[in-house]
Amino acid sequence: MAEAALQTQFAGRIEGGIDAIVLGAGADGLAAAAYLGKAGFTTVLLETGAEIGGVIQSREFAPGQLCTDGEHLIFALDPIAIEDLDLYRFGVSYASRRLETAYFFDDGRMFPLGGDLQGAANILPDEDLVARLSAFVRDVFELAVYLRPAFANPAAEVLEKVFAAAPSALARRLLRYGFAPATDVLDTMLPDGPVKTAMMSEACFRSAAPPDEAFSFMNLVRRWAGEASGLQGANAYPEGGAAGVINALRRSAQAAGVDIRAATPIKSILIEWDRAAGVELEGGGQIRAPIIVAAQNARRVFMDLIGPTGIGIDFQRAIAAAPPKIATGRLHLALKGVARDEKTKANMRRRLMYAPRTDALRLAFADARAGNIPEAMTIEAVFPSAFDAGAAEKMHVFSIMAHPLPADETVDDARREEITKAILRNLEKFAPSIEQRIAAVDLRLPSDFADAADSKTMAAKPGVLRQWTLAGAATTAANISGLYFCGPEAQIGAGLSCAAGRVAAKAAIRSAKRGVIAL
Amino acid sequence: MIFPAADIVVEAPRATPLYAAAASVSDANLWTSVNGWSAPRIFTSVEAEYKAAKTHAAIADLGPLARYAVRGGDAAHFLARVTTAPAMRLKSGESARGLILDDLGGVIDLAEVSRLSEELFLLTTPTAHSRRLQLAARGLNAVAEDISADVAALGVFGPDAGDALAAAGLKTPGANVATSAMVRGVETAARPIQFGALSGVELIFPKLEALTVWERLQRRAGLAPIGLDALEILRIEAGAPRPGVDFLSAERTGSKNTRTPSEIGLAHLAPIDRGWFNGRRGLRYLAPSPSRGLVTLSIDSEIAAPGETVLAGGKPVGRLTSCALSPALKRIVAFADVSRATHGKDYEISLSPPDQELVGAKLLKTAESALASAYMGAQREATDSRR
Structure with a gap:
């Protein structure tokens, strides 16, 4: 009611004085x-x-139980944005900074890896394995750090510069790792065994590229290019979950004087003579500004808000291409009973990962692509309630990501139950009898997003090379002066990052300072 | 409309609706393949066909070109997006030339757009672009239907083209206006076309009528058929670059070999101060003075071949892309891709063995180069007045 009244109030109004x-x-x-x-x-x-x-x-998925959609861990939050926006001052803090990962396998074995990957190998019993894993982590870390600028800013010129300027040793490594399937790299670098199986699952997690697809290893390079709380390749759990980071970003924006207007749908982006000129609101009225930073998905921005007659045909082809047929599922479980002993509590403050055998993983991707629910899948799980103080009084919340799953356009109740059961079967590999403790289940799939464009955005990330191509095209914002794009397609790899937002805003600021955009 | 490069890999080209008629009057029986269709190179002799077109009128099978019927409420928007032709401004019956560009302003192909009614257009292109048109129509109320295989098309060129059509009892278009009608459920059209300095008429009709129309024109108007080799001379004399020969489609080449409208001498067909078309933003970001460009040359020789080196001041500055011996000029006319820094200078062509000699070459003023010069002059004036 209030929204309708507000829209009526603004209908036909042109608001200016905004940069x-x-x-x-x-x-x-x-x-x-x-x-x-x-x-x-x-x-x-x-x-x-x-x-x-x-x-x-964040939402209540069971009486008194909160869960957060989207990310449940931080592993790629842009360190430059943290510093520039003073995010620690505005509330980003970590309940756990260097999450140890416990890998579980189908034979019941468990293998822990410390949060600091560079020193993680030292805990292994086999000296040869220590040496090979250390060399592998060092190699990939160096390459990942070198490629960071291209992961943060996928513009074609940055990519060309990074690739052309690679010192010979790195260039060789880039050729060796950058274009190869994960299976090729890992078969060469690591002996058969749980470590290799774990790394294989890490390389393919949340990616649409199966382990033997060209460029699939780059997914792991991208993941390890990220930082959590200043530590490369680590995972961290922020206070309040990912929503805690969002709150800090909101405070930072408000402190910078940003006027945040929720429930304000946009009808179109105004383009006048190849320049961004403002937006037209759904309820009528316009807001005029020479800079527009679009942080929505590319289809929404370019196809719906600008329209096909305002964008290039080749660019349209890129953004309208079918998304990968692979998705990641988000499952939240409310578990009855609360851990009382310290050992169990400590175990719950880990990142838990079930890594299926490589042949099972390969089959899982083939199944998911064909629209079938895979038997085996990689599971990443954390207990948010073990991190958030006071969250678990009567129950624990178990937050799970399962990959790969088929990217269904629509999912009925029967299919939803089938997917839930498949995830639980895999979960049982390291959490036996968990089903008996489940008080509430909540499954979120890409198709659950009301906006079809959002649902496509929530599908797994395509191979890094395709992401680079699409992101490079999208960030040029169809050559419209004053329009900057930092939607999901501008980000390489999964995770909560903010790098795309930083790059887009800084590009806008640079253009305004150079006089390319008249404020 | 210009024919694209001949196919070299098609083993069994399809017969156009006019194939049987053309074959029956072909003494030379020399054929090639264009877009997978059979196309006659020579009927009697290149010189005779050329002279007939220049002095009287000649008839050509235009069946190998790609044609699309574009329908829908957004058909004009669609064509204004896909091509640089001013489709939005066209009134019923009017036609306009343009280019098909990629997002960065690289030339993909030539295009000709005719508005047949409010929501019906005819798009003719040298090569097929069904996939691109399908992509470009997303989000718009427009459908581009490939009618290339459903229609026959012939061109009548020459000073007597109008009289010839009248003698054959065929309805002729006005000087600038196309006419259309429905024949056997297929849109048919007659529209004025230009082939360099030669004016003409293009007739498009259901393929079942192909032989009838050809026969009428041959018998009643006494029109001589003209093949691709003679048309090639007329094309070069007119300064019209040929896709796949004088430049490569931006869709089929790397960015270094992509050519902009200005670089192929057709800047006037893609004016960046006109409304939106695909590639316009790309053109605005490009350097105003391209480093290379196509020029038309008149070479002091009766022998030259594509690929031969063009020299200026004794230094290699480019190469010939297409050549033909002009019966009127008694010398070779050619397109050359040369460095812009040498534009306007006297050139020499280094002929390959066995002739292996240097021959002089001069810029040839053509109908197309006159239009390009006029456009560039107007652009300069507009820029100066803004200053």
Whole structure:
């Protein structure tokens, strides 16, 4: 009612005096808005939904039990954005900084790896394995650090520069690892056994590329290029989960003077003579600004808000290409009973990962691509309730990501139950009898997102090479002056990052300072 | 409309609807393949066909070109996006030339757009672009239907083209206006076309009518058929570059070999101050003075071949891309891809063995180069007045 009244109030009104409009209040939109605000630009952040945070939303999935959609761990939060936006001051803190990972295998074995991957190998009993794993981690880490600029900013010129300027040793490594299937690299670098199986699952986790597809190893390089709490390749659990990071970003943006307007749907982006000129609101009225930073998905921004007659045909082909037929499922379980002893509590403060055998993983990708629910799948699980103080009084919340799953367009109840059972079967490999403790189950799949475009965005990330191509094209924002894109397609790899928002906002600020955009 | 490069890998080209008629009057019986269709190179002699077109009128099978019927409420928007032709401004019956560009402004192909009614257009292109058209129509109320295989098309060129059509009892279009009608459920059209300095008419009709129409024109108007070899001379004299020969499609080549409209001498067909078309933003970001460009040359020789080196001041500056012996000029006319820094200078062509000599070459003023110069002049004036 109030929303309708507000829209009526603004209908036909043209609002000026604004330097920048940011579309979408996900992590990248908030980061971009904060950067622009800090640079002294009068910035308005417009969000279609009633809540900020994009796909990262906390909700009650069972009486008294909260879960957070989207990410459940931090492994790639942009360190530059953290510093520039003073995110620690605005509330980012970690309940656990260097999560140890416990890998489980189908033969019942378990293999722990410390949070600091560079020193993790030292705990292994076999000296040869220690040497080979250390060499492997060192090699991949060096390459990952070198490629960081290209992962953060996928613009074609950055990519070309990074590839052309690689010192010979790195260039050789780039050729060796960059274009190879994960199976080829891992077969060469690591002996058969649990370590290799674990790394294989890490390389394919949340990627649409199966282990024997060219370029699939790059997914692990991208993942290990990320940092959590200053430690490369590590995982961290932030206070309040991913929603805690969103809150810190919101505070940073508000402190920078950003005007955040939720429940403000956009009808179109105004393009005048190849320049961004503002937005037209769904309820009528316009907001004029020479800078628009779009942090929504590419299809929404370019196909719906700008329209096919305003974008290039080749670019349209890239953004309209069918998404991968692989998805990651999010399962939340409310578990009856609370751990009382310290040993169990310590175990619950780990990242738990079930790594199926490589042949089973390969089959899982083939199954998922064919639309079938795989028998085996990689599971990543954490207990948010073990980290959040006071969260577990009567129950624990178990947050699970399962990969790969088929990217169904629609999912009925029977299919949903089938998928849930398949995930639970894999979960049983390291959490036997868990089904008896389940009080509530909540499964989120890409098709659960009301917006079809969002649902496609939530599918698994395609191979890194395809991501680079698409991201490079999208970040040029179809050559529209004043329009900057930092939607999900601008980010290489999965995870909560904010790098795309930083790059887009800084590009806008640079253009304005150079006079390319007249404020 | 210009024929694209001949196919070299098609073993069994398809017969156009006019194939039987053309074959029956072909003494030379020399054929090639264009877009997978059979196309006659020579009927009697290149010189005779060339002269007939220049002095009287000649008839050509235009069946190998790609044709699309574009329908829908957004058909004009669609064509204004896909091509650089001003489709939005066309009134019923009007036609316009343009280019098909990629997002960065690289030339993919030539295009000709005719508006047959409010929501019906005819798009003709040298090569087929069904996939691109399908992609470009996403989100728009427009459908591009490939009618290449459903229609026959012939061109009548020459000063007497109009009289010839009238003598054959065929309805002729006005000077600038196409006419259309429904024949056997297929849109048919007659529209004025230009082939360099030669004006003409293109007739498009259901393929079942192909032989009837050809026969009428041959018998009643006494029109001589013209093959690709004679048309090639007329094309070069007119300064019209040939896709796949003088430049490669931006879709089929790397970015280094992509050519912009300005680089192929057709900047006037893609004016960046006009409304949106695909590639316009790319063109705005490009350097105003391209480093290379196509020029038309008149070579002091009756022998030259594509690929031969073009020299300026004794230094190699480019190469010939297509050549033909002009019966009117008694010398070779050619397209050359040369460095822009040498534009306007006298050139020499280094002939390959066995002739192996240097022959002089001069820029040839053509109908197309005159249009390009006029456009560039207007652009300069507009820029100067803005300053």
